[in-house]
Amino acid sequence: MSSSRPFGRALCAMVTPFSDDGSLDLDGARKLAAQLVDDGCDGLVLSGTTGESPTTSDAEKAALVRAVAEEVGDRAVTVAGVGTADTRHTVALAREAERAGADGLLVTAPYYSRPPQPAIEAHLRRVADAVGVPLMLYDIPGRTGVRIEPETMLRLADHPRVVAVKDCAYDLLGTTKVIAGSGLAYYSGCEETNLPLYAVGGAGFVSTVANVAAPHLRAVLDAYDAGETARAARLSHLALPLSEAMMAAGLPGAVTAKALLGALGRPAGPVREPLQPAGREAADGLLEEYRRLERAAGQSLV
Template structure:
């Protein structure tokens, strides 16, 4: 299955009481598809504040997103955790609700071995019949799903892709040696163009909430051979790529992008503790990125 070139890891809109705002969730899905050119949406990923969502909330979000998207884009459910049994349970429930694929983060905190990660992913993949996407984000999980293990996992029929935040050396090895048809997505917005240059398929993005149409244009320019124009777009977007994650004191995602969305009239509310909203200084910095 091809999930497209530009996938947005969608924020979860909250109301003033930090409960899911369903009206705004519908508007956000429409906005990301129609105005920001998203090919697929990840629901309940890290950007969706999955650590603070209950299982009931996650299942409601999966069901709602599938129904509201109505086939206009693919819905990818974030069902990974550091508990293999629970990941299997949630993945099976998500599959019943009609999601198109699963995003499965590397088990965090317990820091499994490479063989432990292989067995974790193998068990989940064998428990469902829909495509699984690996998610390697060492900065958050404390362990790297290395190239050898990713390549080995790519041989499992329904492990279809990876979202990888590792360096270009690792991405290059995976692109070169993974099973035919296995898709590699950059997990870092600022690495979108460099990742494409070594054979990645696209990006699973946060910045695409606010500059998705420009990112899609950059990707298309590169794929059409207009490399100079693609690099010019990359240079223009680079301050936003970096700024949303480094503003100016490395504010944890998704507080900065939620602020940016609210500032554009796309009301997504604040963040749940232990995350906190951006400060006035941080807000001014984010606003300046778009001036």
């Protein structure tokens, strides 16, 4: 991967497949990972929000990384989510993910305790100092309760292992300032900003919708890179109804992605409590939007 796109362009925030009894389905994870790479994903982000990380154990997280890294080999990068509210725990998870074969780490600001910016910076530096693989910082204040402010990002950019950001801050001005003032690679973490962020110098996306529609999402970036900006916009617009149904219709992305994957015959399995599966009406609506995108794009997304 290039230094400007250290994890590639098209990354999937992969679900964590479970068996019917709720146990970790490593065979399913391997199969899903291989399919996503075949679909055009440059990287797989494991144990993030979509990966139901709050309900998987440390041992399950490491086993998932090991299985997926072995399956995809050098065909794609494997990025392990290690964010917690506890610095010591985050460091321990980071080291274990590196030992398990992760190519990079996804690290949030500590959540719930809402530490001030100097404490957030110290936390993230502690993690970066503890490992030998690159970090993607995850700025998602809607879940953590606190920003990684642009000024903090700019300071952290001087660390040799802080190389990228997954951006869910909805602050295009601040994001653009960091892109312009640092070498950090910015990845959109919100479907509706995939193309806008790419147009102002972003590196690509980390997408939940890519679990089911990776070829189409990648085609948006391909069109933009080819100078076909109007086509890129049209392709982006086509994906909006599915993205809205999966990410903004009241159900968590893990729930909607697993409902669709199951309907398409791909490994997924149930969600773990406190999440609940999508109801029949919601699942049917998701499949309808998927088929509509499939028809409109003029290609199979399976």
